[in-house]
Amino acid sequence: MEYFETIKCEDYEVSNLLFHEKRVAKTIGLNLNLQDYIYAPSKELLRCKLIFDENGVIKVDYYPYQKREIKSFKLIFDDKIEYSKKLLNREKIEELYRKKEEADEIIIIKNSFVSDTSIANIAIFDGTNWLTPKTPLLEGTTRARLLEKGELIEKDITVKMLKEAEKIALMNAMIDFDILEDYSFFL
Known part of the structure; x- marks a missing residue:
């Protein structure tokens, strides 16, 4: 492996x-x-x-490195996906990503809760706090650092919470904590 x-x-x-x-x-x-x-x-x-x-x-x-511009997300529901270790073989993630249609990126919904995008962990701003999924597909290094610093709170995030969030942010090793101001979702 x-x-x-x-x-x-x-x-x-x-x-x-x-x-x-x-x-x-x-x-x-x-x-x-x-x-x-x-x-x-x-x-x-x-x-x-x-x-x-x-x-x-x-x-x-x-x-x-060239950062991708992401402004739209397709919500992909998959309760079976597993990616707790950063495997070199990303075929399962890539298979879900190919379902994005006209969107720039996907958000994977597992067991009714938001998990990750294909390339980053996600956080939502609820008006008071930045929340990140309690059960991401992969525990990212930027996510771990921000949790350790107390800048994020782990919580189960529903699709409703995602859609009602004031802002969302993507985070990974390359983009750090990137707050998106203008974005949309597709089912």
């Missing part, structure tokens, strides 16, 4: 390495010092893709 981490590198800095190390350890049961494998080679914004398995790091690649 092969897994991967996506790690932000910019301005000769590697972002949030501790949270990536924690997730790697949780995934394979090995504590790896990722500084032995990863460096930020330039000022440019790069996506570092670290591929690993139960024996350790297999490969490290760097790619220029």
Whole structure:
């Protein structure tokens, strides 16, 4: 089984390495010092893709990063999807993503609750607090950092809560916490 981490590198800095190390350890049961494998080679914004398995790091690649513009979401209902470890084989996620039709991205609804998009964890602003799903498909590193800092609250989020939210935000290693001002949903 092969897994991967996506790690932000910019301005000769590697972002949030501790949270990536924690997730790697949780995934394979090995504590790896990722500084032995990863460096930020330039000022440019790069996506570092670290591929690993139960024996350790297999490969490290760097790619220029271009953020996708996301303004519309297709809600996809799937109670069977499992993605608790960041598998290199994302076929199940990609299969759901192909159902997006005219939308820019999907939001996966599992067991009647919001979970994740195909590329990011999600949060909603209820007017007072930023809430993130109690049961995401994947516990992201940015999500973990913001929970630890007390900036997010875990809660079961219904479709109704999603639609009534004042704002939503997407979060992952590359975009950090990206608040969307203008967006729409499709069923």
